[in-house]
Amino acid sequence: MSRRERSREQKVEQVDVVIIGGGPGGLTAGIYCGRANLETVIIEKALVGGLATYTNDIENYPGFVDGATGNDLMRYFQEQAKRFNVKFKLTDVRSIKLEGPVKVVETARVRYEAKAVIVASGGKPRLTGAKGEENFLYDKGIAFCATCDAAANKDKVVMVIGSGDAAIEEGMFLTKFASKVIVSVIHDEGIMDCNEIAKGEALSNPKMEFIWNTVVDEFKGSDHLDKVVLKNVKTGDLIPVDVDSCFLFIGYVPNSELYEGILDMNQRGYLLTNDKMETNIKGVFAAGDIREKFLRQVATAVGDGAIAGFSAEKYIAEEETFQTQIMETGDKTNLVYVYNATDQCCLDNLAVLEKFEQEFPEQCKLVRVDVYKSNGIAKRLNIEDVPTVAFIREGQVLKVLEGNLTRDLLLANLTQEISA
Numbered sequence: 001m002s003r004r005e006r007s008r009e010q011k012v013e014q015v016d017v018v019i020i021g022g023g024p025g026g027l028t029a030g031i032y033c034g035r036a037n038l039e040t041v042i043i044e045k046a047l048v049g050g051l052a053t054y055t056n057d058i059e060n061y062p063g064f065v066d067g068a069t070g071n072d073l074m075r076y077f078q079e080q081a082k083r084f085n086v087k088f089k090l091t092d093v094r095s096i097k098l099e100g101p102v103k104v105v106e107t108a109r110v111r112y113e114a115k116a117v118i119v120a121s122g123g124k125p126r127l128t129g130a131k132g133e134e135n136f137l138y139d140k141g142i143a144f145c146a147t148c149d150a151a152a153n154k155d156k157v158v159m160v161i162g163s164g165d166a167a168i169e170e171g172m173f174l175t176k177f178a179s180k181v182i183v184s185v186i187h188d189e190g191i192m193d194c195n196e197i198a199k200g201e202a203l204s205n206p207k208m209e210f211i212w213n214t215v216v217d218e219f220k221g222s223d224h225l226d227k228v229v230l231k232n233v234k235t236g237d238l239i240p241v242d243v244d245s246c247f248l249f250i251g252y253v254p255n256s257e258l259y260e261g262i263l264d265m266n267q268r269g270y271l272l273t274n275d276k277m278e279t280n281i282k283g284v285f286a287a288g289d290i291r292e293k294f295l296r297q298v299a300t301a302v303g304d305g306a307i308a309g310f311s312a313e314k315y316i317a318e319e320e321t322f323q324t325q326i327m328e329t330g331d332k333t334n335l336v337y338v339y340n341a342t343d344q345c346c347l348d349n350l351a352v353l354e355k356f357e358q359e360f361p362e363q364c365k366l367v368r369v370d371v372y373k374s375n376g377i378a379k380r381l382n383i384e385d386v387p388t389v390a391f392i393r394e395g396q397v398l399k400v401l402e403g404n405l406t407r408d409l410l411l412a413n414l415t416q417e418i419s420a
């Protein structure tokens with residue numbers, strides 16, 4: 001094998017958890033998984049910290065009385081994750097295979113085989129779709145991150161598209177550098193989508209100008225953007241405006257192309273989960289802006305990440321218990337007792353089972369599954385009601401008995417299953 005062929009070969013790494021995306025959601029999930037002693041890898045294709053690093057001022061994340069820059073806040077998150085031995089890989093996830101107990105996540109160089117995957121891939125800025133847009137993206141004049149690009153706009157004329165919190169707060173930040181910030185707002189004069197404090201400050205900022213009832217019709221320039229043609233949505237009039245650059249803040253779309261046809265999503269591509277952040281595939285969780293949810297913010301991404309990390313830990317522990325204690329039986333029959341430890345009827349039946357196990361120690365082994373602690377294993381066995389006992393031998397569920405148990409009932413079934 002030539003050296004080139006060998007270097008192209010993919011390495012295989014077995015880990016407990018792979019987290020796709022290193023924004024606030026992924027970093028928090030990492031902190032929870034790392035702290036649970038799970039071998040955890042966060043794969044991030046752009047900047048650790050995600051969209052939160054796009055803003056210079058996060059004022060609504062609790063605990064930071066005077067606010068924090070997105071970069072600082074995300075640095076603290078990352079350092080905390082590293083403290084719990086979370087590994088970071090700065091690369092793009094190319095493909096995934098999520099069905100089955102071993103989840104495969106592939107980057108250009110490594111094939112990760114994980115017990116659980118947390119999808120925290122967030123979103124990306126939405127484009128206007130106006131003429132010429134593709135020609136000027138990023139370093140050609142159309143930008144999305146004021147924190148990253150504000151300094152390059154010293155004494156320049158900048159246009160901001162949008163009137164939500166991000167547009168107005170980032171627009172005000174840009175006034176510290178630019179000579180003028182012109183804001184294109186789709187609504188009637190005085191109507192904006194941002195919070196009232198930002199609105200008041202922006203309207204009284206002498207460096208900010210507003211062009212109401214407008215959307216972008218065309219981006220123009222030769223090598224670099226030098227003109228944005230706005231269109232009045234009421235009159236249809238075209239308004240050419242000379243600018244040095246333009247920042248788009250008109251919302252976000254989820255980074256969910258990779259999961260199409262694999263994970264359930266809504267029509268707009270946001271992943272669907274339950275309140276444990278579980279997706280439609282066992283062992284695969286989603287957190288943060290990529291989820292269908294009401295509010296996309298750092299605080300909510302953090303909440304999701306915490307739940308996803310905790311759920312992944314529970315899933316892995318249950319999967320191990322399921323394989324090693326429930327399905328592996330040796331030459332005995334496992335009597336898997338699904339019960340609720342706070343229910344007296346369940347405890348009475350437990351006493352019957354314990355006595356039965358003592359009487360027939362060579363033939364059976366009692367395994368207790370308390371749904372009061374967690375119902376994951378019961379769900380795997382498709383058991384909904386308690387008390388229920390499942391007879392399991394050589395990885396097969398042979399019989400399920402619901403309700404009250406007696407020694408004779410247990411013995412009849414045990415004898416029947418052994419002789420079958």
Ligand SMILES: Cc1cc2nc3c(=O)[nH]c(=O)nc-3n(C[C@H](O)[C@H](O)[C@H](O)COP(=O)(O)OP(=O)(O)OC[C@H]3O[C@@H](n4cnc5c(N)ncnc54)[C@H](O)[C@@H]3O)c2cc1C
Pocket residue numbers: 020021022023024025026027043044045046047048049050051052053054055057058059060061091092093094120121122123124144145146166170255258287288289290296297298299301
């Ligand atoms: C300008 C701006 C200002 C904001 N201001 C505030 C604010 O003041 N307060 C607030 O609470 N929130 C604010 N937000 C929103 C906040 O940043 C987001 O809600 C939050 O970052 C979502 O976190 P997340 O982890 O879900 O996703 P993201 O932050 O989007 O992170 C997802 C990460 O996944 C990575 N990724 C995607 N696909 C792949 C792949 N295939 N392989 C590897 N990596 C991948 C991306 O590169 C990205 O880094 C602001 C956002 C912007 C853009």
